[in-house]
Amino acid sequence: MPPERRNKAPNGTTAPDWARGCTQNGGPGQNDGKVATLRPVQAERRPKHDCGDLDMRIARDGTWHYKGSPIGRKELVCLFASVLRREADGSYLLETPVERGRITVEDATFIAVEMCWRDCDCGHGAGPQQCLSFRTNCDEVVTAGARHPIRVQLDPRTREPRPYVLVRPGLEARISRAVFYEMVALAVPETIGGREVLGVWSEGVFFPIDEVTALEQAAE
Numbered sequence: 001m002p003p004e005r006r007n008k009a010p011n012g013t014t015a016p017d018w019a020r021g022c023t024q025n026g027g028p029g030q031n032d033g034k035v036a037t038l039r040p041v042q043a044e045r046r047p048k049h050d051c052g053d054l055d056m057r058i059a060r061d062g063t064w065h066y067k068g069s070p071i072g073r074k075e076l077v078c079l080f081a082s083v084l085r086r087e088a089d090g091s092y093l094l095e096t097p098v099e100r101g102r103i104t105v106e107d108a109t110f111i112a113v114e115m116c117w118r119d120c121d122c123g124h125g126a127g128p129q130q131c132l133s134f135r136t137n138c139d140e141v142v143t144a145g146a147r148h149p150i151r152v153q154l155d156p157r158t159r160e161p162r163p164y165v166l167v168r169p170g171l172e173a174r175i176s177r178a179v180f181y182e183m184v185a186l187a188v189p190e191t192i193g194g195r196e197v198l199g200v201w202s203e204g205v206f207f208p209i210d211e212v213t214a215l216e217q218a219a220e
Helices: 074-082 177-184 212-219
Strands: 049-058 064-066 084-086 092-095 099-105 110-119 130-136 141-143 150-154 161-168 171-175 188-192 195-202 205-211
Touching: 049 092, 074 084, 084 171, 110 177, 130 171, 130 195, 141 161, 150 205, 161 177, 161 205, 171 177, 188 205
Parallel strands: 049 099, 110 171
Antiparallel strands: 049 064, 084 092, 092 099, 110 130, 130 141, 150 161, 161 171, 188 195, 195 205
């Protein structure tokens, strides 16, 4: 049985301000002004300068690197992240109003470093009335649901899970191991296509994690 649902973080402490209320549509907690934004361009529109491949990389652990060295200033990382986008061919771009350049992403563009769940009334009667909100390493907050789905990629050989949540179109946050364990603690069984699976509900949407038997075997 999942733990009693209340407006508290999974560790029993009071939910942080960023997790209070739905944030999907820019409500309380959305960025909290921590992510720097670009100043509007006053000049007339001009063709963007293509800088080609930039010597910039987002490592698997979410660390940004420039010319082989990690970028230590979080404010600078958040500024870069605010102009990050993904092309249809899968490439990643940093794009400002006047220029753009491609960067390398080893896994996901963000890391989900914190999760908070709360009771809500946005499920419209489908499943538990709860919302799961995630905060990324760039302090962006999203609430899992139809617009921000959770997906769990399973290793075909070991079935080791690699969970992600969509932050912006084409840009995902890999859910850290500690946060994933907190999420699994809220999992409930559901039957999908004749198979019994464990997963979590958020905003009336069920997100499968793995088959019940597979998770039971992994726990043994």
